[in-house]
Amino acid sequence: MAWICKKKWVIASSLVLAISLFVVLVNYSEKPYFRLQPMLGQSFSPRWMSSWQHKVARPHPGYVSVPKKELLKLSCDVCSVVSSSGQVLGRGAGAEIDRAACVWRMNNAPTQRYEKDVGSRTNLRVVSHTSVPLLLHKPQHFFGPASNGTVYVVWGPRRNMSPDGNGLIYNMLRRAADDFPNARIYVTTDERMNYCDNMFKRETGRDRITSGSYLSTGWFTLILAMDMCKEIRMYGMINDTYCKSEGYKKVPYHYYEAGSRDECAEYILHENAPYGGHRFITEKTVFAKWAKTHPIKFFHPEWQLS
Numbered sequence: 001m002a003w004i005c006k007k008k009w010v011i012a013s014s015l016v017l018a019i020s021l022f023v024v025l026v027n028y029s030e031k032p033y034f035r036l037q038p039m040l041g042q043s044f045s046p047r048w049m050s051s052w053q054h055k056v057a058r059p060h061p062g063y064v065s066v067p068k069k070e071l072l073k074l075s076c077d078v079c080s081v082v083s084s085s086g087q088v089l090g091r092g093a094g095a096e097i098d099r100a101a102c103v104w105r106m107n108n109a110p111t112q113r114y115e116k117d118v119g120s121r122t123n124l125r126v127v128s129h130t131s132v133p134l135l136l137h138k139p140q141h142f143f144g145p146a147s148n149g150t151v152y153v154v155w156g157p158r159r160n161m162s163p164d165g166n167g168l169i170y171n172m173l174r175r176a177a178d179d180f181p182n183a184r185i186y187v188t189t190d191e192r193m194n195y196c197d198n199m200f201k202r203e204t205g206r207d208r209i210t211s212g213s214y215l216s217t218g219w220f221t222l223i224l225a226m227d228m229c230k231e232i233r234m235y236g237m238i239n240d241t242y243c244k245s246e247g248y249k250k251v252p253y254h255y256y257e258a259g260s261r262d263e264c265a266e267y268i269l270h271e272n273a274p275y276g277g278h279r280f281i282t283e284k285t286v287f288a289k290w291a292k293t294h295p296i297k298f299f300h301p302e303w304q305l306s
């Protein structure tokens with residue numbers, strides 16, 4: 001009798017196991033259909049939105065590795081995106097930042113000595129072509145084994161980033177990839193650079209080039225994060241009216257450059273530069289608009305988004 005009971009139990013549990021296995025297989029085999037949607041040149045269509053709900057890593061055609069040109073594969077649940085602004089200083093958000101599935105930073109913003117405010121993990125850095133030489137000042141730190149598998153996504157104009165041997169910055173990255181074969185270095189494709197320009201034109205009605213401006217690393221970071229993160233938690237970014245608000249806090253433009261020009265002075269200088277400036281304030285207006293349709297939240301300072 002006991003033997004029969006045992007047999008029944010084995011059959012029942014095998015059945016349960018088989019059904020679970022089937023459910024798992026069906027789930028996994030469905031995901032690629034969502035992941036094959038092309039991303040480039042799409043506006044915020046319902047199909048684009050639907051990709052938010054699926055956090056399986058899809059190869060992104062806008063970013064290719066150096067030198068092999070493999071597509072960037074990445075996906076995160078919650079992303080902490082840490083701005084390089086002095087706003088982060090003294091807020092003690094480090095532990096909260098580190099709790100996210102992925103921690104993103106920009107350029108060469110350090111964590112050492114600032115862990116309490118900015119956290120210590122780094123999964124990805126979005127890097128301006130102009131900051132690449134700064135990373136190469138500390139190649140072991142950024143690209144060696146101590147870099148903990150950090151992914152680098154570099155953006156820049158074609159003249160610097162061309163892989164045909166004439167791109168000064170691309171050549172530097174290529175040498176870094178030779179020296180550190182395990183470094184995960186990606187560059188933004190020409191098509192993706194154009195896409196980011198077109199987003200600026202669509203959102204502001206102004207042509208990025210004829211209006212004499214450069215997009216900021218923050219712009220490229222948010223566009224990438226909207227594709228890769230299910231939820232974005234942005235730390236230390238001010239809103240578009242901050243510098244006009246009464247008694248605003250004067251902080252260094254970069255948290256790691258004490259004594260540099262204060263953030264608002266830098267922003268206003270750039271916003272009004274006839275050429276060669278970043279339109280930081282205009283970009284913030286656009287970010288607020290994106291945050292209405294995407295899961296983006298801003299902390300330290302907090303943004304009131306209706």
Ligand SMILES: *[C@@H]1O[C@H](CO)[C@@H](O)[C@H](O)[C@H]1NC(C)=O
Nearest residue numbers: 120121122141142146147148
């Ligand atoms: C890698 O992780 C260690 C331990 O958390 C940390 O001390 C180090 O700064 C990290 N390296 C980088 C480049 O983030």
Ligand SMILES: *[C@@H]1O[C@H](CO)[C@@H](O)[C@H](O)[C@H]1NC(C)=O
Nearest residue numbers: 239241242245301303304305
């Ligand atoms: C923008 O920031 C200022 C200063 O922190 C604040 O008073 C204002 O409410 C914020 N506006 C929005 C829309 O978040």
